[in-house]
Amino acid sequence: MTYTSPFTGNVIQPTDVSYRDISIANTTLQLAWPVNGNAAGDVAARIMDVSTTGVSELWMPPANQVSVGQDALIRNTGGEDFTVMDFAGINTILTILPGEAQYIYITDNSTAEGVWGIIAFGVGTSSVDAATLAGYGLKAINSSLNVAYGVNIFSSNYTALASDRAATYVWTSGAGTLTLTTAATLGNDWFMILRNGGTGSLAVTPNGGSLINGAASISLQPSDSCLICCSGTAFYTVGLGRSTQFNFTQLTYPVTTGSYTLTSSEASNVIQKYTGTLTGNVTIILPQTVQIYYITNQTNGGASAYQITFTTGASGGVATVPASQQVILLCDSVNLLNASTITAGAANVSLVNGTAGAPSLNFASETSTGIYRPGSGEFGISITATKRFGLTATGLTITGTGTFTSGVSGGTY
Numbered sequence: 001m002t003y004t005s006p007f008t009g010n011v012i013q014p015t016d017v018s019y020r021d022i023s024i025a026n027t028t029l030q031l032a033w034p035v036n037g038n039a040a041g042d043v044a045a046r047i048m049d050v051s052t053t054g055v056s057e058l059w060m061p062p063a064n065q066v067s068v069g070q071d072a073l074i075r076n077t078g079g080e081d082f083t084v085m086d087f088a089g090i091n092t093i094l095t096i097l098p099g100e101a102q103y104i105y106i107t108d109n110s111t112a113e114g115v116w117g118i119i120a121f122g123v124g125t126s127s128v129d130a131a132t133l134a135g136y137g138l139k140a141i142n143s144s145l146n147v148a149y150g151v152n153i154f155s156s157n158y159t160a161l162a163s164d165r166a167a168t169y170v171w172t173s174g175a176g177t178l179t180l181t182t183a184a185t186l187g188n189d190w191f192m193i194l195r196n197g198g199t200g201s202l203a204v205t206p207n208g209g210s211l212i213n214g215a216a217s218i219s220l221q222p223s224d225s226c227l228i229c230c231s232g233t234a235f236y237t238v239g240l241g242r243s244t245q246f247n248f249t250q251l252t253y254p255v256t257t258g259s260y261t262l263t264s265s266e267a268s269n270v271i272q273k274y275t276g277t278l279t280g281n282v283t284i285i286l287p288q289t290v291q292i293y294y295i296t297n298q299t300n301g302g303a304s305a306y307q308i309t310f311t312t313g314a315s316g317g318v319a320t321v322p323a324s325q326q327v328i329l330l331c332d333s334v335n336l337l338n339a340s341t342i343t344a345g346a347a348n349v350s351l352v353n354g355t356a357g358a359p360s361l362n363f364a365s366e367t368s369t370g371i372y373r374p375g376s377g378e379f380g381i382s383i384t385a386t387k388r389f390g391l392t393a394t395g396l397t398i399t400g401t402g403t404f405t406s407g408v409s410g411g412t413y
Contacts, residue, residue, distance in 0.1 A: 020045035024082065026054035028089060033061045044072055050096075051078030062087045063106050063114020071105035073121060086113040094118050137166025149193060159207075162186055168193040171220075174200035175288035175314070175333045180228070180235060182208035188232035195225035199264045200288035201333040204228070206235055213237055219333075221289055222264050248294075253284075255299065255308065261285040274299055278306035278323070286331060288312045292339065293329045297321045305357025305385055307367065310336050320367050322358030338364075357385040 017034045020043070031044040044061050058074070063086065074084060076096040084093045084104065093116045096102050101121040108115035134140045139148035149166055155173035160180050169178070169192060178194065180186070183206065196202040202224075205217040212218050212228070212235035220226070226240035251269035253260070257280030267287045274284075277300045286293070297308050301323035310329060311318040317335035321327050328339040351373075354360030359370030359382045368385040381389035390397040 017043050017045040019047045020049075022048055022050045022058070024050065024052045024056040024058065026056060028057045028059060030059045030088070031061050033065055035065075046071070047073045047075075049075050049077045050082065051076070052080050052082040053078070054080070056080075057083045057085050057089060059085045059089050060087060060093065060104075060116075062112040063109045063116075064112050066106065066109060068106050068109050070109075071103065073101060073103050075101040075121075086116065088112070136163065155198070160192055162190065164192050165190050166192070168195070170195045171198045171202045173198045175202075176200065177203045177205060180204065180206040180210065180212070180230075182206065183210040183230050183233050183235060184208070186230045186232075188230065190230040192228050193225070194220065194228055196220040196222050198222060201290050210234055219290060222287070255282045255284075256280075257282060257306075259283040259285060261313075262287065264289075267291065270294055272296070274308055276300070278302060281306050282308045284308060284310045285313045286310060286336070288314060288333045289331065290333050291331045293331065294326070295319075295321055295329060296326045297323055299323050301358065305355065305368065307358070312336065320364070322354075322362075322367055324352060324354070325358060325360075326352075356380070356382040356387045 022029065029042055031042050034043040050058060060072070063070075074096060076082065076098050079098050081095055081097045083095045084102075085091065086093055090113050093104055094102055103119040103121040105117050105119075106114050107117045134145060137147060137149060139146050149168045151168045151170060152164075153170050153172055155171070155176075157177045157179070158169070160169070160178060162181065162185065165186075171178070171194075176198070185208075194202075194204070199222060201222075202220040203217050204212060204220060206212050210233070214234075218237065218240075220240070224240060227238040229236050229238060248271055249269045250271040250273060251262075251266055252273045252275060253262075253266070254276040255274055256276050256278060260282065262284065264287055267289070270292060271294045273296045274282075275298050279302075282299075293310075295310065299306075299308065301307060305322065307320050307322045309318055309320045312331060312334055314334045317337060319327060319329050319336040319338065330337045330339045351360035354370075354372030356372065356374070357368055359368070359372040361372075362368070362370030366384070369383050370381075372380050372382060374380040374387060374390060377392055379391045380387050386399075388399050390399075
């Protein structure tokens with residue numbers, strides 16, 4: 001239907017409605033021209049602020065009811081885009097994104113659908129623009145974007161994903177592993193922040209053969225922290241500093257019997273001296289971290305020759321130190337290893353005197369068997385804490401019976 005002036009023959013413009021604020025929720029809204037000043041119903045205004053929820057469409061009135069040049073300025077004030085259609089939703093005129101303002105006008109009114117011109121009228125503001133744009137590492141506060149590195153606490157092994165971009169992870173347990181998704185998958189410019197706030201070593205191991213700092217894996221000790229950056233082919237750490245100052249501190253720890261677990265602070269003392277009178281064997285549980293320890297057992301083991309055993313609590317190697325013995329131990333976060341397997345460049349090796357129950361040179365699987373110095377000028381051999389062999393400048397003493405397969409010659413019997 002068209003409206004023609006009887007005086008001029010020209011199409012009559014509908015009465016102007018200057019402004020409307022429209023909300024659409026998961027539906028279609030068909031607009032009509034405000035004919036003869038009728039502004040009731042869903043009329044098209046010259047300026048319309050539109051906010052939508054879900055899949056929504058705005059349908060314009062019939063183009064053949066007005067003259068060419070009829071226009072409307074439409075601004076999306078919501079957080080979702082919506083589509084503007086011609087009459088009855090036959091053809092798409094344009095899609096308006098959040099914050100955008102678009103100016104449309106009729107260029108051909110020969111049909112109800114018509115032909116519409118479009119001018120991008122610029123981008124305005126929207127209360128949810130920032131929230132829509134906020135991605136990993138960004139947070140919307142009011143209408144602005146702000147940097148946000150969320151903190152995640154983890155205590156079991158974890159694999160870092162693409163969604164962990166710009167996240168902060170803090171480890172809070174003993175020994176563990178953080179696995180990185182392959183560098184090719186995460187891509188260039190991915191990064192995360194990592195801190196070892198636990199009591200054990202945290203291994204950082206990339207997947208798929210990717211390297212980190214040129215190695216297959218790195219280890220973060222307690223209190224270490226760094227930024228892990230991905231180049232798309234490898235990983236690199238930033239800010240993983242190492243102290244170049246070596247301060248040896250000593251822990252003096254009294255023990256009697258049973259099991260003792262050292263805290264991270266206590267275990268940070270490289271030199272450890274254990275004192276007290278033992279009433280039973282003692283077990284010291286060290287943190288699962290990479291460390292070197294200088295141990296001195298200055299306890300009194302008593303007649304039963306009680307000893308101290310060191311372990312990380314894992315199913316790895318342990319070290320047993322008898323009373324009055326010293327040892328240097330290497331810990332690889334699981335095993336405790338004797339650091340003194342060979343003395344390089346030394347002309348001689350000196351041992352403590354030892355006892356029958358704790359020989360100076362013994363065996364890891366049977367520490368009460370070995371050699372020791374029973375007294376001045378004497379060399380002794382102990383078998384399971386009993387002296388069986390004594391050699392002095394005056395002769396040899398053997399305790400127990402002997403078996404001689406080829407006989408004995410010389411001497412007086």
